[in-house]
Amino acid sequence: MDRYAVVGNPIAHSKSPQIHRLFAEQTGQTMSYEALLAPLDGFAETVASFRAQGGLGMNVTVPFKLEAHALAERLTPRAQAAGAVNTLAFGDEGMLGDNTDGAGLVRDLEHNLDCRLAGASVLLLGAGGAARGALLPLLSSRPKKLVIANRTPGKALALAEHFRGLAPQAPLEACGFEGLAGLDFDIVINATAASLAAEAPELPPAIYASGSLAYDMMYGATPTAFLVAADRAGAARLADGLGMLVEQAAESFALWRGVRPDTTPVLAELRRQLAGG
Ligand code: NDP
Numbered sequence: 001m002d003r004y005a006v007v008g009n010p011i012a013h014s015k016s017p018q019i020h021r022l023f024a025e026q027t028g029q030t031m032s033y034e035a036l037l038a039p040l041d042g043f044a045e046t047v048a049s050f051r052a053q054g055g056l057g058m059n060v061t062v063p064f065k066l067e068a069h070a071l072a073e074r075l076t077p078r079a080q081a082a083g084a085v086n087t088l089a090f091g092d093e094g095m096l097g098d099n100t101d102g103a104g105l106v107r108d109l110e111h112n113l114d115c116r117l118a119g120a121s122v123l124l125l126g127a128g129g130a131a132r133g134a135l136l137p138l139l140s141s142r143p144k145k146l147v148i149a150n151r152t153p154g155k156a157l158a159l160a161e162h163f164r165g166l167a168p169q170a171p172l173e174a175c176g177f178e179g180l181a182g183l184d185f186d187i188v189i190n191a192t193a194a195s196l197a198a199e200a201p202e203l204p205p206a207i208y209a210s211g212s213l214a215y216d217m218m219y220g221a222t223p224t225a226f227l228v229a230a231d232r233a234g235a236a237r238l239a240d241g242l243g244m245l246v247e248q249a250a251e252s253f254a255l256w257r258g259v260r261p262d263t264t265p266v267l268a269e270l271r272r273q274l275a276g277g
Pocket of ligand 1: 101125127131150151194195199202218244245
């Protein structure tokens with residue numbers, strides 16, 4: 001049996017085993033996928049042990065994405081740009097590190113939410129791991145403008161500087177939240193960790209252009225504080241990050257198995273469960 005796993009700490013809450021089991025069923029792949037709890041100081045050992053037991057690949061989640069980047073022997077360009085790895089593949093050519101989070105976000109926006117990034121003005125809130133993973137795939141989708149805004153402005157400026165080095169022509173700007181006054185956007189993506197603390201980033205009013213989408217990478221049974229605030233501030237459409245979760249998993253699955261699963265029924269099943277159905 002081909003073995004895969006997700007590794008994190010904590011890990012009990014992870015929906016990845018269920019998502020990959022549904023993908024495997026749907027595509028007729030014979031494989032197993034388990035959740036592995038790694039000690040906080042034992043990530044490399046957990047990966048090495050799983051690999052030694054014949055494991056073929058792993059998803060990596062909080063707090064190990066940076067360590068996985070350091071551990072990988074080869075990196076895809078998007079993982080290199082992000083400085084973080086959420087997917088490992090063990091093959092004859094060593095341990096490949098990829099980052100499928102940003103591609104998952106873009107696919108959710110464009111495919112599931114029918115939201116056109118090309119020519120759009122996009123605001124990315126946050127400068128942590130999720131924002132780093134999203135930037136190259138977002139820029140590759142050719143937005144008219146992409147602004148990174150962060151509570152600590154220096155981190156947004158540093159991130160923009162880093163990505164300008166990789167994509168010099170990119171229409172990329174950065175500022176603190178106050179710097180957003182007077183600007184409006186077609187797509188506003190919350191990649192801050194504020195929602196984890198049931199908080200919303202403190203943003204100026206009127207950042208939502210007519211017909212705009214507010215997207216929170218966090219997902220849950222009820223709308224996050226960010227989505228509630230966006231609704232009040234005039235966003236036309238609201239979306240959470242459940243689709244991103246399923247789409248990033250599909251990207252990993254395609255890398256490992258060479259088959260792209262249909263995410264629509266899997267996302268519908270997860271949504272049904274989240275709603276308590
Ligand atoms: P990080 O801890 O790396 O994010 C830190 C960022 O959040 C920093 O920019 C920080 O600002 C900002 N921040 C934290 N609290 C607040 C606040 N109260 N107000 C404003 N900004 C705040 O987390 P990640 O990047 O790993 O994750 C971010 C979010 O994305 C999480 O909700 C996570 O669940 C979600 N996510 C979803 C995925 C999916 O598949 N749907 C995949 C990956 C992540 P500062 O620099 O000022 O401290």
